[in-house]
Amino acid sequence: MKEQVLNILEEIRPDVDFENEKLLIDDGVLDSFDIISIVQEFNDNFSIEIDVEDLEPDNFNTVEAMVKLIQKLQE
Amino acid sequence: MCRKRISSLQEYQERIREAKREGDTLSNCYLLPNALQEKIDQGTLYFQTLSQGLLLLDDRDTFFRCYYFLPETEKKMTPVALEKDAVIEFPFQGKMNEKQQRQVKMIEELGFSLGRESSMMMRKGEREKRSAVQQQRGEGHELYSQKCSKQRQEIQYAQQEDAEQILQLLCAAFDPLYSFLPSQKELWDKIEKRQVIAIHEGEQVTACLISNFEKNKASIEQVVVSPQQRGRGWGKELLMMYHAKYAVEASSFQHWVDIHNEPAVNMYVQAGYEFQSRKANEYIKRK
Numbered sequence: 277m278k279e280q281v282l283n284i285l286e287e288i289r290p291d292v293d294f295e296n297e298k299l300l301i302d303d304g305v306l307d308s309f310d311i312i313s314i315v316q317e318f319n320d321n322f323s324i325e326i327d328v329e330d331l332e333p334d335n336f337n338t339v340e341a342m343v344k345l346i347q348k349l350q351e
Numbered sequence: 352m353c354r355k356r357i358s359s360l361q362e363y364q365e366r367i368r369e370a371k372r373e374g375d376t377l378s379n380c381y382l383l384p385n386a387l388q389e390k391i392d393q394g395t396l397y398f399q400t401l402s403q404g405l406l407l408l409d410d411r412d413t414f415f416r417c418y419y420f421l422p423e424t425e426k427k428m429t430p431v432a433l434e435k436d437a438v439i440e441f442p443f444q445g446k447m448n449e450k451q452q453r454q455v456k457m458i459e460e461l462g463f464s465l466g467r468e469s470s471m472m473m474r475k476g477e478r479e480k481r482s483a484v485q486q487q488r489g490e491g492h493e494l495y496s497q498k499c500s501k502q503r504q505e506i507q508y509a510q511q512e513d514a515e516q517i518l519q520l521l522c523a524a525f526d527p528l529y530s531f532l533p534s535q536k537e538l539w540d541k542i543e544k545r546q547v548i549a550i551h552e553g554e555q556v557t558a559c560l561i562s563n564f565e566k567n568k569a570s571i572e573q574v575v576v577s578p579q580q581r582g583r584g585w586g587k588e589l590l591m592m593y594h595a596k597y598a599v600e601a602s603s604f605q606h607w608v609d610i611h612n613e614p615a616v617n618m619y620v621q622a623g624y625e626f627q628s629r630k631a632n633e634y635i636k637r638k
Contacts, residue, residue: 287628290473290627305566305568308382308383308386309440311383312442313443316442320448320450328378331384
């Protein structure tokens with residue numbers, strides 16, 4: 277799954293080193309406009325619905341956190 | 352139904368939960384808690400219930416930026432009445448899928464129509480290495496100043512006293528519904544940070560470029576050339592100075608472009624920019 281998440285993220289923001297960035301939101305690497313694209317792609321590709329309450333920086337600061345969120349919503 | 356101010360993050364979440372009680376919703380809302388809190392503190396965030404779902408309204412003084420939470424239903428939406436002009440931004444990747452097309456249909460049923468189609472353009476920063484050396488030596492800035500001064504124009508960082516003229520130029524050139532125009536305070540801050548490059552003819556500002564820089568990423572917010580000065584290459588001059596300014600730090604240069612603005616698209620393509628798969632349509636509704 278991590279690879280698929282990375283592919284989605286790199287398609288949206290090809291200029292970002294997602295493997296190494298650990299504070300994607302807190303450091304302002306991803307802006308709010310990136311988030312909606314990411315949420316839409318995750319919802320469509322993983323058949324989940326990311327809720328307003330899930331739009332927390334901690335859920336999007338790292339690739340690992342995003343994978344964890346997707347897994348949680350798939351359960 | 353009149354709009355009602357949202358007074359806390361909890362109230363915002365409760366409103367969204369209510370909208371979702373009837374089932375899955377479609378939304379373009381991408382505001383993170385800190386951005387939401389800021390708008391709530393400023394008293395600019397409102398909700399307005401619809402025949403189905405709700406609209407979140409960010410009051411931008413002369414217009415509303417709208418975020419929707421609409422039920423996934425086949426039932427037709429009823430047009431909404433709003434107190435001001437309004438815009439809905441709709442970001443997507445590549446080509447719209449079926450679900451996104453359905454959202455657009457609902458947006459149109461609410462009374463909005465397509466205003467602008469934008470795409471992200473990007474240029475990698477590696478190309479700037481040569482300019483970086485120039486900038487470190489101070490050559491870049493000198494070169495542009497010299498070239499411009501031959502034509503009685505000077506290109507340099509804007510000063511605080513230019514702010515009013517720059518705002519006038521921006522307001523005359525852009526529809527605020529689309530353009531995220533800076534407030535006077537935001538412009539002052541940008542001038543202070545040397546993020547605004549201006550071309551002067553005497554005391555007159557004839558063109559300017561407003562930029563931003565975050566985490567290795569340089570971006571253009573607006574470029575404007577006064578109508579009398581268009582077609583003389585000032586946009587290109589501003590772009591060259593912008594590239595030189597961020598040459599050392601930026602790993603990429605990117606910004607949104609109206610895909611139907613051919614002169615702008617051509618200028619960026621010539622400067623090495625390429626279209627990305629990220630797109631955004633703006634749907635507008637006049638009062």
